[in-house]
Amino acid sequence: MSDFPLEAKNLRYRYPDGLGAISDVSFTLEEKEKIALIGANGSGKTTLLMLLAGCMSPQKGEIYLRGRETAKDSVSLRKNTGMLFQEPDDQLFMPTVAEDVSFGLVASGVNAREARAKAIAGLEALGSEYLAERPPHRMSSGEKRRAALAGILVTQPDILLLDEPTSGLDPVARMKLIEILDNLGKSMIIATHDLNMAMDLCDTALILKDGAITARGRTRDILLNEQLMLNNGLCLPLGYQ
Numbered sequence: 001m002s003d004f005p006l007e008a009k010n011l012r013y014r015y016p017d018g019l020g021a022i023s024d025v026s027f028t029l030e031e032k033e034k035i036a037l038i039g040a041n042g043s044g045k046t047t048l049l050m051l052l053a054g055c056m057s058p059q060k061g062e063i064y065l066r067g068r069e070t071a072k073d074s075v076s077l078r079k080n081t082g083m084l085f086q087e088p089d090d091q092l093f094m095p096t097v098a099e100d101v102s103f104g105l106v107a108s109g110v111n112a113r114e115a116r117a118k119a120i121a122g123l124e125a126l127g128s129e130y131l132a133e134r135p136p137h138r139m140s141s142g143e144k145r146r147a148a149l150a151g152i153l154v155t156q157p158d159i160l161l162l163d164e165p166t167s168g169l170d171p172v173a174r175m176k177l178i179e180i181l182d183n184l185g186k187s188m189i190i191a192t193h194d195l196n197m198a199m200d201l202c203d204t205a206l207i208l209k210d211g212a213i214t215a216r217g218r219t220r221d222i223l224l225n226e227q228l229m230l231n232n233g234l235c236l237p238l239g240y241q
């Protein structure tokens with residue numbers, strides 16, 4: 001049995017309206033590996049991350065976390081993964097950022113005082129302690145994303161699942177986020193259209209098309225293969241066309 005942080009085998013998921021969203025997806029995420037999950041709109045990136053995060057259960061297949069099968073064990077999946085949703089507004093719901101970042105800790109039984117101290121330290125680590133008393137709905141999208149990421153990191157998940165983390169960020173906020181992710185030393189899967197980030201950050205790229213994996217390899221080998229990218233409804237990263 002493998003003890004990879006995560007291994008998916010033959011995952012399949014259909015939404016209730018019957019359309020196939022994920023069909024027969026298998027791959028492994030190795031220790032500290034960063035996988036770029038790329039594919040055209042509607043190819044199934046978000047659905048796959050939601051299955052791995054325990055937000056939905058696959059109809060078929062297995063998800064192993066360090067060798068333990070957890071496909072239907074949404075509690076284990078949620079505990080061991082940290083999912084950054086595409087829309088930070090879906091993630092932030094408390095009156096202040098500090099309360100929001102503490103929320104997961106408090107929910108797991110940490111007392112309020114300690115949770116707050118950890119939340120502030122978590123925000124500091126992302127250069128965002130100035131946000132602690134701010135209401136999330138009155139912040140920029142970069143600030144919201146850092147607040148949401150702090151809330152995930154303080155719970156120390158084994159695996160990060162990030163859904164289009166750089167979308168809507170200005171160039172400076174984007175660079176800061178990439179630097180933060182690069183320095184975390186964690187295993188992560190990043191669904192993204194930001195191919196230049198994928199080139200800079202990710203060891204491996206995995207292409208989804210119509211819910212199935214059509215390619216997996218070293219990021220450069222995949223992203224700079226023009227024919228492969230075109231066949232999957234994608235194009236070369238900026239600066240490589």
Ligand SMILES: Nc1ncnc2c1ncn2[C@@H]1O[C@H](COP(=O)(O)OP(=O)(O)O)[C@@H](O)[C@H]1O
Pocket residue numbers: 015016017019020021039040041042043044045046047048
């Ligand atoms: N809640 C939903 N109900 C029904 N179909 C959905 C739902 N969410 C996504 N889909 C469909 O599942 C497929 C994959 O979507 P999604 O995982 O969001 O792709 P991506 O993140 O790559 O854009 C698409 O055909 C999409 O229309």
Ligand SMILES: [Mg+2]
Pocket residue numbers: 045046047086163
């Ligand atoms: Mg998506």
